[in-house]
Amino acid sequence: MSLFLDAAWGQDTNRAPIWIMRQAGRYLPEYLAIKEKSSFWEMCRIPELACEITLQPIRRLGVDAAILFQDIMTPLPPMGIGIEFKPGPMIDAPLRTLKAVNDLRIPAQDEVAPFVAEAIKLIRQESPVPLIGFGGAPLTLATYLVQGSGSKDYAEFRQFLRQDPQAAHALLDKLTEVSIRYLKMQVEAGAQAIQLFDSWAGLHDARTYAKFAKPYNSRILEALEPYRIPRLYIAVDALHLYDEIKTLPCEVISVDWRAPLSQVRPMLPGKTLQGNLDPAVLLADKEVITNEVERVLSEGLGGAHIFNLGHGIMRQTDPEHALHLVNTVKAFDRKKARELLLD
């Protein structure tokens, strides 16, 4: 076992494990060096590259878990969907009709993304820490597929959900099936935990979430149950959804920076909390970082806690500050801090 897995399984560890969302990414010069010579799809699809990028932050920062380098869009091209990155995902033909949804293929498990299985095997050979696999939640994947690209308000997608709920459910159902195959494959290849990213769930009200997100998320998370790996879930900007999220079949909920962990903890009983430093804090100087990190750690003392940012690390971040973050978390003794609080 490892500190990360212990905490993910609900253990109130003496030290909070840490990993960083987007820890493999554009703030690292060694990542940019690879990016200069390779397209984004190459970085995802060439197992040696995906492995190397996954391991970069482990070497530099000494975080307690690795997260597979891929995009949430990775499993979708075999369904018959054309996607380019410019640099955000752009869908060749946005899906807006039941006919377009019905035309989507559901590839067999070993056809979804075989290069990911290879990357995972390579990473497992080299990584000193557990490997987190991941996928996009169906509602979030559908957000891009219907809208066609990133957007400020995702108006077309929000319209689609209301105007054609039948097509929406058909799409979510297919994305759920493909996600189950994709994530099972990751676990069978060696992933030791799975995080489901529901980046855009927070855009919707709780009623919409209950109808179009929760049943599909639950199906995916339940399909992973037999593997006995911890399941992590993240929805950004989702305080209004926690009454639905609290009953998702998963062990860990990742919390964004908006609300303190001590306030969120009673809303998500029995879950390990992951988070929740504001990523902008890492742009300030080290003294500010130390104070804010220790505050988040103190807010997390009420139960099992995996330290992370509340959202992905920003590309402007100085890698030295990321290292300072990791070292600050590692130096924080949760048992001692609790004793001090009781005094």
Next chain:
Amino acid sequence: MSLFLDAAWGQDTNRAPIWIMRQAGRYLPEYLAIKEKSSFWEMCRIPELACEITLQPIRRLGVDAAILFQDIMTPLPPMGIGIEFKPGPMIDAPLRTLKAVNDLRIPAQDEVAPFVAEAIKLIRQESPVPLIGFGGAPLTLATYLVQGSGSKDYAEFRQFLRQDPQAAHALLDKLTEVSIRYLKMQVEAGAQAIQLFDSWAGLHDARTYAKFAKPYNSRILEALEPYRIPRLYIAVDALHLYDEIKTLPCEVISVDWRAPLSQVRPMLPGKTLQGNLDPAVLLADKEVITNEVERVLSEGLGGAHIFNLGHGIMRQTDPEHALHLVNTVKAFDRKKARELLLD
């Protein structure tokens, strides 16, 4: 008095008044006709144009209140800040230092935006419904001034708050003073209510809001107290801030679409609630709109309610759908609906 003012003052009216955020805007062909011939600053600064645009939705939709056509950036150029619209606001020289903040001027009340006073007088002569004036909250204005433009994560601004809190407070203090002058001028010219727009407050955690937003918002709202006009406040995506927002000195809180009004009401005791239809609903067909509007109206039955969207109307909206919205709200008898609920 009017239905809008009655509800704003806390009266549990038999029919919910309605107005629509951005009701004067790009979804209206008559607005686009003016926009074709005029720059955005001309539309703001020529009183006859600002008056005409303000009145367009009153004529077409029959809403219960007018809102001044301006931008939250309107009062800033006399401080010595260059702003263009492309189409979002672009700051010529983003403010990042205490020196730059110290160089900002604080214009006299009648120098801030005299054209707005003229526009208000014209509107008051012609409008059959009360006129809402408005301004941007200091934190939201500072977000643009420091960042320099719209952004997905406003990283530079969030860094600035932590790295140079002294400069941040100096900037917020000046913006507060100018906002007070600007809003006093609006009321003295004839505005019958004031809405303070804190569009980006929800980006921050409650601690940051308490430090950098609440004291300045309170100062502005208190400065308007002697005029005895209702004060409205909106922060989008702010459920995590309501424990701070509930004690702002204002009568009305505008709520975004994420949480139902029945859930928000006990969090904001004594306030009139304004909102909170998801603007995307207006992109669906009329039957969907009717159902969703009646649901919001039912959720609002627990106290004083001004109907509005949870955010600005989308430019893709069919004006016929906006009219259908207004008519649906007008046809809803709150007293009768309550009796039905009690049966």
